[in-house]
Amino acid sequence: MKINPENLLKVWKSKGQILEGIVNKVFKQDHIEEISAERMSICSSNLCGMYDPDGSSERAAVKGQPACAGCGCALELKTRCLSCHCHLKDINQHPLWEAVVSPAEETLLRERMTQPDGAQEDTATQG
DSSP states (O other), X not given: OOOOHHHHHHHHXXXXXXXXXXXXXXXXXXXXXXXXXXXXXXXXXXXXXXXXXXXXXXXXXXXXXXXXXXXXXXXHHHTTOTTXXXXXXXXXXXXXXXXXXXXXXXXXXXXXXHSOTTHHHHHHHHO
């Protein structure tokens, strides 16, 4: 398997959002699945011309599954990432869908995800 260094760097920079997508895929919640289905419907409509149904584009990070040919993200994970937005926003165009959580909320979630069990309760009670 040949790895494109540009993709590898992008994946490393986005590891938190990729992890969020993986966690939300593994531990499914109805409201996240509804958001994902709505986003996937928008992407698969190919209004932007960047829908890659089989991940065959050069930029696709994961081959063999739906991806965004613009950013290369696997849509199965990106659409489940609540802090992610449509790639069009990254190229200064109107995005077809936005992040559901703000950057501040994302930071708080990431901090809580990295705290050991019990530490979350301690910080919540220290208020």
